[in-house]
Amino acid sequence: MKTLHKKYLAALLTLAGFLGPVHSPALAQFDVGDLLKRGEQATKGLKTIGKAAEQIDPATEYFIGRSAAANVLSKYRAYDDANANRYVNEVGQSLAAFSQAPEVYSGYHFQVLDSDEVNAFAAPGAFIFVTRGMLRLCENEDELAAVLAHEIGHIQNRHAVEHIKSSRRGDLVAFAGKTALEEAGPAQIAVARDVLDKAVDGMKDVLFVKGYGQGAEKRSDADAVEMLRTTGYNPWAMLRVLERMDARAKRDKGLGIFKTHPKTGDRIKSVRKELKRIPNSPVPAARVERFEAALQQARAE
Amino acid sequence: MIKSRTLWVAGLALVIVGAAWAAEKTRQVQVRETTLRDKPSALGKVLGTLRYGERVQVGEGGDAWSKVSAQGQDGWIRSSALTARKIQLAAGDGSANITASGEEIALAGKGMAEAETQYRQDNAYLDDAFAFVDRMEKEPLYRVSAEELAAFLEAGGLTPREGGR
Numbered sequence: 169m170k171t172l173h174k175k176y177l178a179a180l181l182t183l184a185g186f187l188g189p190v191h192s193p194a195l196a197q198f199d200v201g202d203l204l205k206r207g208e209q210a211t212k213g214l215k216t217i218g219k220a221a222e223q224i225d226p227a228t229e230y231f232i233g234r235s236a237a238a239n240v241l242s243k244y245r246a247y248d249d250a251n252a253n254r255y256v257n258e259v260g261q262s263l264a265a266f267s268q269a270p271e272v273y274s275g276y277h278f279q280v281l282d283s284d285e286v287n288a289f290a291a292p293g294a295f296i297f298v299t300r301g302m303l304r305l306c307e308n309e310d311e312l313a314a315v316l317a318h319e320i321g322h323i324q325n326r327h328a329v330e331h332i333k334s335s336r337r338g339d340l341v342a343f344a345g346k347t348a349l350e351e352a353g354p355a356q357i358a359v360a361r362d363v364l365d366k367a368v369d370g371m372k373d374v375l376f377v378k379g380y381g382q383g384a385e386k387r388s389d390a391d392a393v394e395m396l397r398t399t400g401y402n403p404w405a406m407l408r409v410l411e412r413m414d415a416r417a418k419r420d421k422g423l424g425i426f427k428t429h430p431k432t433g434d435r436i437k438s439v440r441k442e443l444k445r446i447p448n449s450p451v452p453a454a455r456v457e458r459f460e461a462a463l464q465q466a467r468a469e
Numbered sequence: 470m471i472k473s474r475t476l477w478v479a480g481l482a483l484v485i486v487g488a489a490w491a492a493e494k495t496r497q498v499q500v501r502e503t504t505l506r507d508k509p510s511a512l513g514k515v516l517g518t519l520r521y522g523e524r525v526q527v528g529e530g531g532d533a534w535s536k537v538s539a540q541g542q543d544g545w546i547r548s549s550a551l552t553a554r555k556i557q558l559a560a561g562d563g564s565a566n567i568t569a570s571g572e573e574i575a576l577a578g579k580g581m582a583e584a585e586t587q588y589r590q591d592n593a594y595l596d597d598a599f600a601f602v603d604r605m606e607k608e609p610l611y612r613v614s615a616e617e618l619a620a621f622l623e624a625g626g627l628t629p630r631e632g633g634r
Contacts, residue, residue, distance in 0.1 A: 225498050225499060226500050227521075227581065228581060229501070231581040231582070231585055234599070235585060237605075238595045238599045238602050239595070240598075241598035241601050242595050243598075245600055253610055254610055257610065257611050257612075261601055262613075262627065265618060266584055266629050269549065270511065271500050271547045271549045273499075273501055273548040274500075277606060281603060295605060307628065335482070355581065357580040360583065361581030361588065363581075364581065365588070368588075387575070397630070398631070399622075400626075400629050401627065452625070
């Protein structure tokens with residue numbers, strides 16, 4: 169074959185390689201470019217978090233989140249107060265709608281926990297929990313919004329998945345990347361069970377012992393400032409909450425959120441920088457009044 | 470030897486195929502439920518609800534919002550609710566117009582639902598907790614409709630800034 173013809177053929181085959189899989193649904197899961205990318209990532213141990221997170225589908229994350237949420241609920245009692253829970257959902261859903269991750273598999277669900285400990289938890293799916301102790305730390309709706317926005321920050325950055333150790337994360341990515349065409353057989357279920365076990369173990373460690381790490385916390389703080397601003401809340405509420413937490417930190421050292429998020433001073437410095445060009449203003453009375461009304465019982469000692 | 474003309478014809482055919490592909494992209498919904506809105510805004514009017522696996526045709530894809538044709542009408546969907554990956558529902562082929570009518574659509578046979586069942590069997594102390602997680606997913610207390618959201622924002626003096634990212 170003449171050289172010029174070879175070049176044409178190569179070009180046409182390359183074009184077919186890109187267009188073929190997309191145009192033919194049956195071949196879609198054999199997208200060569202995608203497979204190569206995934207194989208590359210698996211062997212290199214998933215360098216960038218962003219790429220890894222993209223590979224994991226919302227439905228897989230959701231199942232991990234359900235089990236993580238169940239573990240939270242076995243450790244802490246749910247607080248049975250319709251007013252408080254309804255209100256927390258209204259604030260939380262408002263933020264989620266204007267976050268970078270408004271579309272998680274099952275939507276956002278918020279629950280108050282009956283504990284004096286200052287704490288909050290986020291599980292993919294998404295399930296977000298906040299303790300009565302944390303509600304008492306807040307003085308108005310904007311501060312509650314700051315706490316919830318920070319948790320939504322963990323969801324939108326997919327910190328839960330990212331935190332699973334890199335070797336196990338490879339399994340998770342490989343699993344999530346599969347496109348099943350048939351009902352899952354016993355072998356596939358065993359793989360899924362292994363992925364679930366590892367992921368939930370990882371989540372328990374993060375939520376109750378180690379936290380996500382300072383980098384992830386500061387990222388969530390920055391995202392919370394942005395989310396507050398976009399939704400219409402006063403972003404300075406994030407700083408107010410951190411300052412209150414800092415004041416409590418000595419008294420509650422090693423407990424609840426102070427165990428998993430120890431370096432509050434450092435977070436305060438970073439949030440101050442985020443707020444540099446953002447004006448402060450008092451929280452409107454409406455957002456103090458409805459906060460106090462809805463959470464009157466919850467915040468009572 | 471392949472004639473140049475044959476190659477050109479083949480090339481042209483591919484270009485046409487490519488153009489057709491580029492003009493109309495099929496995507497599937499990868500979340501349990503999402504809304505079709507009349508504009509690219511969280512406060513846009515809800516034109517319809519789409520369910521996991523449902524197919525849409527994307528006209529204009531953006532980072533945050535995609536302009537689509539779905540359920541016989543045009544509107545906007547959050548791009549993150551859509552995937553180019555193929556979602557096969559366990560109950561047969563995922564055809565274009567899926568309506569859930571309250572029943573859970575079984576997820577694609579990857580085994581996660583079965584894995585959870587096993588996990589629960591092996592950890593019976595989590596029974597009550599899982600029951601509560603189910604409540605959180607189902608009870609109206611935890612659901613805030615588009616109208617309720619708009620009313621809540623307004624009553625609180627909240628004016629969101631949407632960037633159209």
